[in-house]
Amino acid sequence: MKIKVLFVCLGNICRSPMAEAVFAQQVHKYGLHDKIEWDSAGTAGYHIGSAPDKRTLEVLRNYEISTTHKGRRLSSQDVSDYHYIIAMDNANYEDIQRVHSQHKGTSKLHLFREFDPMATLDREVPDPYYGTMKDFELVYEQCLRSSEGLLSHLKEILKTK
Ligand code: 4NP
Numbered sequence: 001m002k003i004k005v006l007f008v009c010l011g012n013i014c015r016s017p018m019a020e021a022v023f024a025q026q027v028h029k030y031g032l033h034d035k036i037e038w039d040s041a042g043t044a045g046y047h048i049g050s051a052p053d054k055r056t057l058e059v060l061r062n063y064e065i066s067t068t069h070k071g072r073r074l075s076s077q078d079v080s081d082y083h084y085i086i087a088m089d090n091a092n093y094e095d096i097q098r099v100h101s102q103h104k105g106t107s108k109l110h111l112f113r114e115f116d117p118m119a120t121l122d123r124e125v126p127d128p129y130y131g132t133m134k135d136f137e138l139v140y141e142q143c144l145r146s147s148e149g150l151l152s153h154l155k156e157i158l159k160t161k
Pocket residue numbers: 009010011012013014015016046127128129
């Protein structure tokens with residue numbers, strides 16, 4: 001059985017599609033695509049069916065990463081369908097936790113930057129929506145480190161399966 005990972009932010013157009021695309025590239029790099037499955041979603045339904053924000057797409061393009069993701073909202077089924085739900089910030093985490101307890105979810109919940117070796121007390125990937133390209137670059141760097149960390153964790157779990 002594949003390990004299923006869902007990345008979640010608010011709108012599912014800036015951070016979580018970036019996280020998902022960076023993670024997907026690393027999963028392929030390590031040849032783990034037959035063992036791990038992934039997607040992303042938003043806690044809000046503002047951008048259902050939309051392509052990622054053009055600034056997310058630009059940063060990804062600069063690193064030769066592509067994505068075909070379209071925005072979707074976190075569902076009550078997700079909190080049991082996915083083994084891991086990875087929140088970008090504390091507000092996302094609390095929103096996911098609410099759905100999780102209402103629907104007796106079985107997923108494990110984490111903040112993405114719990115896996116970032118450079119994170120200090122602040123373990124959020126900050127919302128870049130009202131920011132500049134510099135903020136999107138920062139999100140990319142945080143995603144890159146957190147994704148490597150998350151994959152190291154999953155590799156350990158896969159060894160025991
Ligand atoms: P995201 O960023 O949660 O990283 O996708 C946002 C995208 C859209 C909005 C807020 C945050 N919005 O208010 O529409």
